[in-house]
Amino acid sequence: MPLSDQLQTGRSTTATAVSLAAVLLGSFALTACGGDTSDSGAGDSKASSEKNSEKDSGKDDEMAMDGMEGMDMGDPDATPANEIKGADLKEGTFVVLDTAPPDSDGVKGTAWLAQHDDGTTVTVMLSGLEPGTEYMSHLHAQSCAKDNGGDHFQFKKGGPTTPPNEVHLAFTAGDDGKAMMTVNNDTKVGDGARAIVVHPAKAMDNKLACADF
Numbered sequence: 001m002p003l004s005d006q007l008q009t010g011r012s013t014t015a016t017a018v019s020l021a022a023v024l025l026g027s028f029a030l031t032a033c034g035g036d037t038s039d040s041g042a043g044d045s046k047a048s049s050e051k052n053s054e055k056d057s058g059k060d061d062e063m064a065m066d067g068m069e070g071m072d073m074g075d076p077d078a079t080p081a082n083e084i085k086g087a088d089l090k091e092g093t094f095v096v097l098d099t100a101p102p103d104s105d106g107v108k109g110t111a112w113l114a115q116h117d118d119g120t121t122v123t124v125m126l127s128g129l130e131p132g133t134e135y136m137s138h139l140h141a142q143s144c145a146k147d148n149g150g151d152h153f154q155f156k157k158g159g160p161t162t163p164p165n166e167v168h169l170a171f172t173a174g175d176d177g178k179a180m181m182t183v184n185n186d187t188k189v190g191d192g193a194r195a196i197v198v199h200p201a202k203a204m205d206n207k208l209a210c211a212d213f
C-alpha cells in the first residue's frame with residue numbers, strides 16, 4: 001500500500017474513533033442532563049446485546065469506550081459491584097421515601113458498593129420505575145434515617161459537585177420499569193458514603209428512594 005494510502009487509512013480510522021466517541025459522549029451527556037434520548041433503557045436486554053455486537057465490530061469502539069472514563073456516570077456493560085472478586089462489598093435495599101412522587105410505592109431494588117484495588121464500584125438494580133423515565137442517583141453522606149441521606153458524599157468536601165469528586169449514576173428505566181447501572185470511581189469512598197439516593201432526573205431535588213450501605 002502506498003504511503004499516502006496508509007496515511008489516509010490511518011486518518012479515517014482516527015476520525016471514525018473520534019466521531020464514535022463524540023456520539024457516545026453526546027448520548028451520556030443528554031442522559032445526565034435529563035434530555036430526551038431514544039435509548040430504551042439500562043435494564044433492557046435488547047439494548048445491552050446491541051452494545052455487545054458493537055463491541056465485536058472492531059477496535060475503534062474500544063478506543064471510544066476508553067475515552068469515556070473521565071466523566072463516568074455509569075456504564076451498563078461494566079462488571080457489577082457484586083461480581084468483583086475480592087472486593088469489600090456492602091449491599092443495601094432501597095426503601096421508598098416519604099418525599100417520593102405519587103405512584104412510587106412499587107419501586108424496589110438493591111444497591112451494591114464495592115471497594116477494591118482500583119477504587120469504588122457502585123451498582124443499582126431497580127424495578128417499579130416509570131417506563132422510559134430518566135433517573136439520577138448519588139452516594140450520600142448520611143444514612144437514609146438521617147435527613148433521607150443528607151448531602152451528597154464528596155471525596156473533597158466543598159469541591160466540585162460532579163464526578164469524580166462525587167459518585168453519580170444516571171440511568172433510564174426500560175419499558176418494563178427496570179433499570180440496572182454500574183459506575184466506577186478511581187478512589188475508595190472508605191466509610192464516608194452511608195447511602196445511595198435515587199432522584200427523578202427532571203426533579204433532582206426530589207428524593208425518591210434510598211438504600212443504606
Ligand SMILES: [Cu+2]
Nearest residue numbers: 137138197199
Ligand atoms: Cu442525590
